[in-house]
Amino acid sequence: MKTLMVAQSGGPTAAINATLAGVIDAAQASPDIDRIYGCRHGIEGVLHEMFVDLTAFSEKEKLKATPAMALGSCRFKLPAEPESSVYQRVADVFSRYNVGYFVYIGGNDSMDTVKKLSAFFRDQPDAPVIVGAPKTIDNDLPGVDHTTGFGSAARYLALTMEELCRDLSIYAVKSVTIVEIMGRDAGWLTLAAGLPRFLGGAKPDIIAIPEVPFDPEEMLCTIRRLHQTQNGLVIAVSEGIRDKDGNYIGASAQSGAVDQFGHSYLAGAGKYLEHLVKERIGCKVRSIEISLMQRCSGLLASATDLDEGFSLGQFAVSLACQGKQGTMAGIRRIQNHPYQTELFALDVGQCANQTRYVPQRWWDLDSPAVKQEICEYLLPLIEGEAPRFYGKNGLPDYVIFE
Amino acid sequence: MKTLMVAQSGGPTAAINATLAGVIDAAQASPDIDRIYGCRHGIEGVLHEMFVDLTAFSEKEKLKATPAMALGSCRFKLPAEPESSVYQRVADVFSRYNVGYFVYIGGNDSMDTVKKLSAFFRDQPDAPVIVGAPKTIDNDLPGVDHTTGFGSAARYLALTMEELCRDLSIYAVKSVTIVEIMGRDAGWLTLAAGLPRFLGGAKPDIIAIPEVPFDPEEMLCTIRRLHQTQNGLVIAVSEGIRDKDGNYIGASAQSGAVDQFGHSYLAGAGKYLEHLVKERIGCKVRSIEISLMQRCSGLLASATDLDEGFSLGQFAVSLACQGKQGTMAGIRRIQNHPYQTELFALDVGQCANQTRYVPQRWWDLDSPAVKQEICEYLLPLIEGEAPRFYGKNGLPDYVIFE
Numbered sequence: 001m002k003t004l005m006v007a008q009s010g011g012p013t014a015a016i017n018a019t020l021a022g023v024i025d026a027a028q029a030s031p032d033i034d035r036i037y038g039c040r041h042g043i044e045g046v047l048h049e050m051f052v053d054l055t056a057f058s059e060k061e062k063l064k065a066t067p068a069m070a071l072g073s074c075r076f077k078l079p080a081e082p083e084s085s086v087y088q089r090v091a092d093v094f095s096r097y098n099v100g101y102f103v104y105i106g107g108n109d110s111m112d113t114v115k116k117l118s119a120f121f122r123d124q125p126d127a128p129v130i131v132g133a134p135k136t137i138d139n140d141l142p143g144v145d146h147t148t149g150f151g152s153a154a155r156y157l158a159l160t161m162e163e164l165c166r167d168l169s170i171y172a173v174k175s176v177t178i179v180e181i182m183g184r185d186a187g188w189l190t191l192a193a194g195l196p197r198f199l200g201g202a203k204p205d206i207i208a209i210p211e212v213p214f215d216p217e218e219m220l221c222t223i224r225r226l227h228q229t230q231n232g233l234v235i236a237v238s239e240g241i242r243d244k245d246g247n248y249i250g251a252s253a254q255s256g257a258v259d260q261f262g263h264s265y266l267a268g269a270g271k272y273l274e275h276l277v278k279e280r281i282g283c284k285v286r287s288i289e290i291s292l293m294q295r296c297s298g299l300l301a302s303a304t305d306l307d308e309g310f311s312l313g314q315f316a317v318s319l320a321c322q323g324k325q326g327t328m329a330g331i332r333r334i335q336n337h338p339y340q341t342e343l344f345a346l347d348v349g350q351c352a353n354q355t356r357y358v359p360q361r362w363w364d365l366d367s368p369a370v371k372q373e374i375c376e377y378l379l380p381l382i383e384g385e386a387p388r389f390y391g392k393n394g395l396p397d398y399v400i401f402e
Numbered sequence: 403m404k405t406l407m408v409a410q411s412g413g414p415t416a417a418i419n420a421t422l423a424g425v426i427d428a429a430q431a432s433p434d435i436d437r438i439y440g441c442r443h444g445i446e447g448v449l450h451e452m453f454v455d456l457t458a459f460s461e462k463e464k465l466k467a468t469p470a471m472a473l474g475s476c477r478f479k480l481p482a483e484p485e486s487s488v489y490q491r492v493a494d495v496f497s498r499y500n501v502g503y504f505v506y507i508g509g510n511d512s513m514d515t516v517k518k519l520s521a522f523f524r525d526q527p528d529a530p531v532i533v534g535a536p537k538t539i540d541n542d543l544p545g546v547d548h549t550t551g552f553g554s555a556a557r558y559l560a561l562t563m564e565e566l567c568r569d570l571s572i573y574a575v576k577s578v579t580i581v582e583i584m585g586r587d588a589g590w591l592t593l594a595a596g597l598p599r600f601l602g603g604a605k606p607d608i609i610a611i612p613e614v615p616f617d618p619e620e621m622l623c624t625i626r627r628l629h630q631t632q633n634g635l636v637i638a639v640s641e642g643i644r645d646k647d648g649n650y651i652g653a654s655a656q657s658g659a660v661d662q663f664g665h666s667y668l669a670g671a672g673k674y675l676e677h678l679v680k681e682r683i684g685c686k687v688r689s690i691e692i693s694l695m696q697r698c699s700g701l702l703a704s705a706t707d708l709d710e711g712f713s714l715g716q717f718a719v720s721l722a723c724q725g726k727q728g729t730m731a732g733i734r735r736i737q738n739h740p741y742q743t744e745l746f747a748l749d750v751g752q753c754a755n756q757t758r759y760v761p762q763r764w765w766d767l768d769s770p771a772v773k774q775e776i777c778e779y780l781l782p783l784i785e786g787e788a789p790r791f792y793g794k795n796g797l798p799d800y801v802i803f804e
Contacts (some may be wrong), residue, residue: 012569041574068568075573155796159701162797166470167414167698171477172443177694199795291690292579296569299561300701375795383796393601393777394557394785395564 001034002100002128004317006054009042009075009106009113012068013149014156014301014386015309016135017399019105020070021063022313023133024054027101032321037097038401042074042106043113046093047086052401059399062389064310066398067298077109078116087120099128101320105313107136107147111328111352118326118348132328132348133316135309137295139188142356143346144330146381148312151305153294154192155382157181160290160300161193161236165203168232175284176223176233176277179204180270182294183238187211187358189294190238191365191374192382198371205233207365210240211358214249216273220280227283241269249273298396303384308341315343339380403436404502404530406719408456411444411477411508411515414470415551416558416703416788417711418537419801421507422472423465424715425535426456429503434723439499440803444476444508445515448495449488454803461801464791466712468800469700479511480518489522501530503722507715509538509549513730513754520728520750534730534750535718537711539697541590544758545748546732548783550714553707555696556594557784559583562692562702563595563638567605570634577686578625578635578679581606582672584696585640589613589760591696592640593767593776594784600773607635609767612642613760616651618675622682629685643671651675700798705786710743717745741782 004027008016020038027033038052039045052071057063063070079086094102104114114132121127134141137153161179168177181190187209191198194207205226208214219235226233241249250272270287277285308331316329327345334340362370391397406429410418422440429435440454441447454473459465465472481488496504506516516534523529536543539555563581570579583592589611593600596609607628610616621637628635643651652674672689679687710733718731729747736742764772793799 012572041572044574067565069572072574073572075575158797160695160699163469163699163701164694166800167694170414170443170471170475172446172474173477196797199797286693288693288695289691290695291688292566292569293562293690293692293695297562297565299565379795385790385792388787390787393781395560395598395601398568 002032003035003037003098004033004101004103004320005037005039005046005097005099006103006105007039007042007045008069008071009073009104009110010136011107012073012296013135013137014067014152014296014298015148015305016105017066017068017070018064018306018309019133019135019148019313021060022310023103023105023317024057025060025310026314026317030317030321033101035098038071041072042076042110043078043090044074044076045071046090049093062397063399064306065298065301065387065389067301068296070399070401078113082116082120090117091121094128101317102128102130103133103313103316103320104130105133105135107134107138108141108351108353108355111141111348114328114348115326115352122325129320129323129325131316131320131324133312134328134330134351137189138183138186140186140355140357142351142354145333145341146331148305148309150188151302151308151381152298152300153189154378155302155305156294156297156300157189157193157290158195158382161204162196164288165196165234168234172231173284174227174231175286176235176281178235178237178270178273178285178287180237180239180287180289182290183210184240185210185355185357187238190236191358192378193236194365195375195378198374203234204236206235208235208237208241209358210238210242212363213244214241215243216249216276219273220277223277223281235273237269237273239269298386299388301386302382303386304381306386311343319345336376336380339383404434405437405439405500406435406503406505406722407439407441407448407499407501408505408507409441409444409447410471410473411475411506411512412538413509414475414698415537415539416469416554416698416700417550417707418507419468419470419472420466420708420711421535421537421550421715423462424712425505425507425719426459427462427712428716428719432719432723435503437500440473443474444478444512445480445492446476446478447473448492451495464799465801466708467700467703467788467791469703470698472801472803480515484522492519493523496530503719504530504532505535505718505722506532507535507537509536509540510543510753510755510757513543513750516730516750517728517754524727531722531725531727533718533722533726535714536730536732536753539591540585540588542588542757542759544753544756547735547743548733550707550711552590553704553710553783554700554702555591556780557704557707558696558699558702559591559595559692560597560784563606564598566690567598567636570636574633575686576629576633577688578637578683580637580639580672580675580679580687580689582639582641582689582691584692585612586642587612587757587759589640592638593760594780595638596767597777597780600776605636606638608637610637610639610643611760612640612644614765615646616643617645618651618678621675622679625679625683637675639671639675641671700788701790703788704784705788706783708788713745721747738778738782741785
């Protein structure tokens with residue numbers, strides 16, 4: 001009988017605690033596991049021995065519906081050199097707590113941690129099995145159909161865009177509203193915000209993703225053309241849109257700050273385009289950043305997403321118990337009508353530090369065939385309203401580990 | 403038997419169509435009314451005879467749950483001079499369509515239209531009765547306990563703030579997040595965003611409303627103090643916060659554009675404070691504008707708010723049928739436990755173009771007594787999840803007048 005440790009890392013999503021709940025659920029049912037520890041703040045919780053005992057945790061349904069990260073996150077990147085003392089430190093802690101299984105729930109960068117840890121332990125006898133349970137609202141992990149967390153963020157964006165377009169349709173004055181959506185490299189979330197259009201509606205009028213070079217002049221022409229027959233125009237752009245030379249739109253206006261993984265904190269594509277439209281067209285213009293709400297809100301979570309997150313966590317535990325060192329649980333789509341998926345194991349090396357882009361065959365977003373394919377892909381993921389828990393004061397009632 | 407005309411004006415809210423549904427419901431039931439016309443784009447719909455025949459409209463429940471403004475809005479201010487041809491034009495249209503009753507649903511500025519129209523018709527024999535049904539998310543209309551639309555916006559903000567604070571709690575790094583909330587003159591919406599704190603929580607750490615002079619230096623001191631024991635700080639500010647001299651915080655950074663009523667389009671208090679914190683403290687800092695979502699989203703609408711909006715519309719029709727020229731329907735609170743209100747008629751002159759501020763006795767937001775009073779006031783208004791209508795594709799199914 002061994003201990004299972006589970007940790008979370010990266011950015012929050014509405015589904016990452018659903019995966020934690022699934023991990024706890026499967027570990028509690030496993031004959032190989034007698035203790036379950038949650039590590040605070042990802043791998044740092046291991047290094048500093050900050051644990052929550054989850055062995056007898058019972059509020060799994062509520063945890064499943066709790067957004068953000070119940071165990072806390074970190075942005076700690078393991079050193080490239082396996083001889084680094086950090087690895088020995090992890091090994092010591094694991095052996096002291098009799099850890100046989102370690103499940104790391106996180107995004108691309110967290111899978112880098114799984115890759116390095118599993119490589120370190122691979123050739124050691126009786127070593128703990130390191131397994132990854134991926135989540136990312138960005139949906140940019142290679143090798144899988146989609147990632148958990150994306151469906152809820154996509155639902156939040158599709159519904160919010162629908163509301164915004166209604167709001168902006170009521171005035172009989174020419175205006176432009178630019179909605180900036182998360183997506184540093186891949187346009188998956190912006191496609192979700194475009195769903196009202198892909199489903200046959202007129203809005204948003206322009207949809208721009210990082211994969212397709214963006215030409216501000218072309219945008220201005222389109223605005224002038226559409227304003228001849230319409231009033232309130234809505235433009236959905238990824239934060240990471242780039243020009244034909246690969247420079248971020250409005251990059252100059254941005255902070256230039258870089259996180260530990262070398263990603264620049266983007267902000268400003270929307271603001272930049274707002275000023276451009278004001279200057280060059282002069283109509284009423286506003287930019288809106290959906291900001292953190294799209295990633296952290298459980299209020300509009302997709303039931304499908306939370307269910308898949310839970311199953312993914314259960315599956316990750318089974319991979320660990322089967323000794324599948326350095327694997328990651330992934331979702332494969334079998335069919336759409338009815339929507340059906342299966343879980344499978346990937347070598348985490350296949351996806352760590354890599355990005356899955358919107359496929360080039362989808363880049364022509366005005367093509368009816370593309371629109372249909374995008375709807376076929378997205379709609380099952382945002383399906384269903386997840387159950388919500390409210391306290392007596394009407395605010396959400398979530399799981400909090402003290 | 404007369405025609406009832408109804409129009410909407412001002413900014414969208416989640417409840418303004420609930421009031422429209424209530425107007426239609428009561429008008430259909432009235433023995434004095436044989437026709438119901440909805441005017442497109444407020445009073446402009448009257449001037450240009452843009453009407454929707456609502457006499458047999460049946461989707462009242464769905465309309466009640468439809469956000470924004472089904473009939474469209476306008477920002478047209480009636481001229482001050484009653485001898486202006488505009489008034490004669492309205493009178494001609496009204497008589498041509500046998501209009502006996504005109505219900506105008508809108509905010510402070512729309513009540514100005516009700517005031518002027520009713521003054522014009524007051525001394526004329528057999529003149530149409532002009533009645534106001536107020537709504538405003540800003541909750542800043544004098545003479546009433548609260549306005550419809552506010553409860554849903556307040557619920558959106560309280561819930562969203564709760565989600566944001568969870569999101570921002572997961573990282574073990576010092577940070578400041580400034581959340582900018584609508585409220586040009588009054589801090590009602592920002593109080594709603596502060597509910598998690600008023601209910602006894604720690605977040606948001608600082609709450610700033612326009613009524614209380616804001617001192618950026620004092621904010622910086624508080625941030626430094628709190629950072630000694632905490633990481634992710636959250637600051638909720640109204641867009642209209644001012645310094646002790648009454649100057650908008652960050653006003654210089656703002657567009658200066660002015661709408662037809664002389665209001666400057668505010669934006670930038672949050673961004674200004676973001677830059678200030680970055681420069682003076684240097685920690686990770688971000689500003690978030692909840693922007694239009696707080697006013698337009700029906701996704702988190704308060705059931706209480708939509709119910710009150712519907713009743714308010716019904717009541718406005720009864721005032722019109724009783725010939726109460728120039729009155730406005732208002733909500734008076736009778737008690738909190740259980741929450742109970744009554745509808746009553748005010749002279750529209752009492753509130754048009756005036757602002758109801760957060761009372762001075764509430765300005766000390768850290769006082770336990772104030773916190774409790776604010777919760778007692780706000781909680782009943784955000785109570786209950788309003789029913790939502792989804793189409794087969796999972797997106798909202800709303801009423802749209804072609």
